[in-house]
Structure formats: structure tokens, C-alpha cells
Amino acid sequence: MSAVKPRLTTSAMIASIAAEGQKTQAAPFGHALSALAETRPDIVGMTADLGKYTDLHIFARAHPDRFYQMGMAEQLLFGAAAGMAREGFTPFATTYAVFAARRAYDFICLGISEEKLNVKVVCALPGLTTGYGPSHQATEDIAIFRGMPGIVVVDPCDALDISQAVPAIAAHDGPVYMRLLRGNVPLVLDEYDYRFELGKAALLRDGPDALIIASGLMTMRALETAEALRKDRIDVAVMHVPTIKPLDEAAINAAAARTGRPVIVAENHSRIGGLGEAVAGSLLRAGLAPRFRQIALPDAFLDAGALPTLHDRYGISTEAMVQTIRGWL
Amino acid sequence: MGEVQGQGYIAQALGIADVLAVAYFHALTYRPEDPHWEGRDRFLLSIGHYAIALYAALIEAGIIPESELETYGVDDSRLPMSGMASYTPGMEISGGSLGQGLGIAVGMGLGLKRKKSGAFVYNLMSDGELGEGATWEAAMSAAHWKLDNLICLVDFNNQQADGPSTQMLCSEPLQPKWEAFGWHAQRVDGNDIKALVAAFDTARTLAEPRPRVIICDTRMAMGVPFLQARERNHFLRVEADEWQQALAVLSEGRHA
Missing domain, CATH: 3.40.50.970 (Thiamin diphosphate (ThDP)-binding fold, Pyr/PP domains)
Structure with missing residues (x-):
């Protein structure tokens, strides 16, 4: 008899996005x-x-x-x-x-x-x-x-x-x-030296191997991804961009100007018209052209289902992000 | 104003002129020298393209100088063809995305009540805007909140861009409809000054805790028979010599 994997069901709208045991x-x-x-x-x-x-x-x-x-x-x-x-x-x-x-x-x-x-x-x-x-x-x-x-x-x-x-x-x-x-x-950011400032991006951790630029819950995922990658001796920086408009182009461009470090934008949004394209525009206008990647939702109407299933399916769970970024580096 | 452009929403302006005359020179409380005076009655022009008519009222009321008349619709003018609050003193909202005025009026009515102000909010809308669903969301809400400080004016000229409003999306029977939505509703000849004065007085002095609507049946291009006679007069082109004829007819009427 094989063990039956419990089937996840569509979570209620009031379900928390918090992982089990998370603060x-x-x-x-x-x-x-x-x-x-x-x-x-x-x-x-x-x-x-x-x-x-x-x-x-x-x-x-x-x-x-x-x-x-x-x-x-x-x-x-x-x-x-x-x-x-x-x-x-x-x-x-x-x-x-x-x-x-x-x-x-x-x-x-x-x-x-x-x-x-x-x-x-x-x-x-x-x-x-x-x-x-x-x-x-x-x-x-x-x-x-x-x-x-x-x-x-x-x-x-x-x-x-x-x-x-x-x-x-x-x-x-x-x-x-x-x-x-x-x-x-x-509750995640209490462990970082961080305060919300309207219009300001914040570098939460630094690292030479890649720069992840993220907003919303994807910043939390990026921090978890960074921790996971550290075990593979991959050291990535994470910049949190809580204000998407107006965009803190100065901070973003300065962080992305560091040579050799690919820029990965992670967003809980369609790859069209969100933070990724906003960052890309900012970089190009400043004459910066690092390797650029997006972790974002596809340009499609998405499936119904349980959130953990869907976050895995569309690549915005921590596990999926770790896999994807490993493949890029 | 329209002469500068040679065209415009002239028929609507002539049709609504009597309603605006009664509003600005009988009903509304305001200070011409201080258009944003806190105690003023608010007058929202939901139908932005009627701005040509409201500018005339604001000029007569002394809120805009008459010298600006010629700048209507001209580059960098304070009198754009569709009314905008940021351009014009006395223009309370940017109308023109039709169907928005009544919802904003509900919020202002609620806000005035929070401030315990006795001011009224008037919202002037068109029969065409009755087709917008948001109008009816706002109508339900105004009655729900018992907004007795809200007076809606519906210009029923039965003419919208593609033809007669009643043939585009019929809103009749209109008065019972507003009543069913919980409003005190009156329907009057919108080109009859006496009837309008009485209707405004009723709406302002009514003791019932309900919003009030005055449906004004108006005639497009009222007062200028040769323009009135044009079958489709939603957006009128008027030749130079016709302006003179129209002005002559109107001033005759004025002196009669």
C-alpha cells in the first residue's frame, strides 16, 4: 500500500498566505x-x-x-x-x-x-x-x-x-x-534593518552572485530563496521595492550597476506591465544592460486551485524560485 | 462662446439655460468673490459638455469675468469645452465621463453631513446618463443614507449622440422609477421659469429625509426656432450669419 498524498483543496478567500509555523x-x-x-x-x-x-x-x-x-x-x-x-x-x-x-x-x-x-x-x-x-x-x-x-x-x-x-x-x-x-x-521584515519609506527601495541583504529585486509577498519569497541558495554557497542580494510608482530608480540603478551580477525581478503579477518591466525601463534609460530575468506570472488567465499548488505551478513559491534561479546562475 | 468655435453643444446650453438661471439666481447660496467658500451650495456638472452653459451662468453670477467669454475652447483657456474642476473657478468636479456625478454627489452629501453643514449638493445630469449603471448605484445609495441635502436635476431633452434618448435606452417611466428608488421626485417643464422656481423651492424646503430629484423636460435649442427645428441637434454647427440671427431672436425674447 502506498502512502496517499493528501489532496489540497482550493483555499478559502480568507486563507492566510503564511506558511505553517510562520510568525x-x-x-x-x-x-x-x-x-x-x-x-x-x-x-x-x-x-x-x-x-x-x-x-x-x-x-x-x-x-x-x-x-x-x-x-x-x-x-x-x-x-x-x-x-x-x-x-x-x-x-x-x-x-x-x-x-x-x-x-x-x-x-x-x-x-x-x-x-x-x-x-x-x-x-x-x-x-x-x-x-x-x-x-x-x-x-x-x-x-x-x-x-x-x-x-x-x-x-x-x-x-x-x-x-x-x-x-x-x-x-x-x-x-x-x-x-x-x-x-x-x-511578519518577516522585523529581522532586517528596515523601515517603510514611501517612494524608497531598500537593500535588505547584499551579495555578489545576483540581485533579486522584488515587491509585495515576493520579497518574502526572495529572502527565503536567498537563504536556501546560501547553502549552495550562492550569495544573492535582495532589494525590496514597496513603492512601484514612483519607482526609486536611483537606488535600483545603483544596485544594478554593480557589474557581473544578473538582475532578477520577482513579482506577484503578470510579467506584462509590472515591476519587472518598470525596472527594465529604468535600467535601459540609464544605459545599464545587465543579464535580466523575471520571475512573474504568465500572461494568461490562471487556474483555480489551492494556493500552494498554484504558486508552485506558476513558479512563485520559494521552492520553484530556488530551482529557477539555480538554473540561471 | 460658441461663435469662436462655430459649433458645439449649443442646443443643450439653450435648453438648460432656464434651469441654470433658476439655480444660480434663485436657489443656490454662494459668494461670487469666494467660489470655494465652505458654506456654499455645491453644484456638480456631471455632464461635462454642458460647460458652455455653466460658464454663462458663472459669468452672470460674477464668478468668472465676462472678458473670458471669448476664450471658450481656446488653447490655455480656463474655459475648456468639457468642464474641469482644475481649470475653472466655480466648477466643482471634472464631469464628462458620464454617470460619475451622482456618485460623487453622494460622497459630498455624506461629507457635508459629517461636518454638520446645511449646504445642499446639486447634481446636474442628462437623460443619457440614466443609461449608466453607476447612476442607479448612486440613486440607491442616496436614499439608503437619507441624503436630504442632495438635489439631482435631470435634463430630459430626449436627445443624445445617436438619437432620441428614449429610443437608445428607454428610461421611462422616469418619475415612478426615481420614486421606487426612494427619492422625492418631481417632473416639470424645464423651460417654464415659474414651474422651476416652485420645484426648486419644494426640493429645498421639503421635510422628508429623502434625496430629491427634479426631472426637467427641456427643449433643445430653446428660444431659437430655426435651431430647434433641426432634427439632429446634439452637436450643432452654426454659421456666422446664423449666430447673428440667433442672437437677434434671443435678445428680442429677452426684451419682450
């Missing part, structure tokens, strides 16, 4: 926003029937009179957020990344961005963080929002990053799109 923090966005609101009476929270799934329910509980449930109506959500901002408030408006990027694009673009309004668009399920299939997988959200003039695009890595990004994006006067990890969010 996590619960609902860092909700707690950070609630705390910030104590000193910022202008902050209001708005959602389109996804308060619970964007951790905004924590804020709603703490500040019920400042919470606006707009119902399942994303175009209304962002229109009304624009109106709130016009009256001097700072709305944090939450939904899933697919609905903000695809359904409400025009309302965020013309209603908010064109008028430089102070709305923070905070969206769960960025890239491939749900097994529900293409209806919920925002694999092209960064491409979409990078194309929108005037909006800042933030892709935090972990609970610490999110907690620090919330006051930073609130302090920025203008529209922001932030990708959100919700639920039990891994």
Missing part, C-alpha cells in the same frame, strides 16, 4: 488604520461589501461612526470616496484588487486621480493570492494602475510593512493604490 500578525491594516484614526479625525473607512475581507472591520468596530458600508457597488464606492475627499476627508476605500482595477477604473482615474484627490484605494487579493480563479486573481492590477497618471502604487511585503505604510500613505497628499495582504499576515 504572523492578525489584520495589520485594520489595526494600523484604527490607531492612526485616533489622531487623524479626517480619516474615514469605506468599503463595497468587503469590510471583513479587507480587515476594515477592525476599523469599523473601533470607529463605527466613521465607517461607510456602501454595498456591493464599486463604482459608487470610489465616486463617493471622491466626494468625501472633496469635503476634506481622507477616505480609505477597500475592495478586492480585481474590482478596483477592472470595474471601477474610470471612477478612480477621472473621479479621483485626475483631480489629485486624497483617496487611498486599498485592495485585497493582489496578484495570485486566492485560488478562486481569474474572477478574483488581480494578476494585472499593477499594470493597470501604473498606467494611471498621478497615482502612487504601493505593494507591501508583510505585517510590518503594512503597519508602517498606512500612516505613510495617509500623510501623502494624493491618491494611492495599495495592495493588501489580509488576515494572518506573515
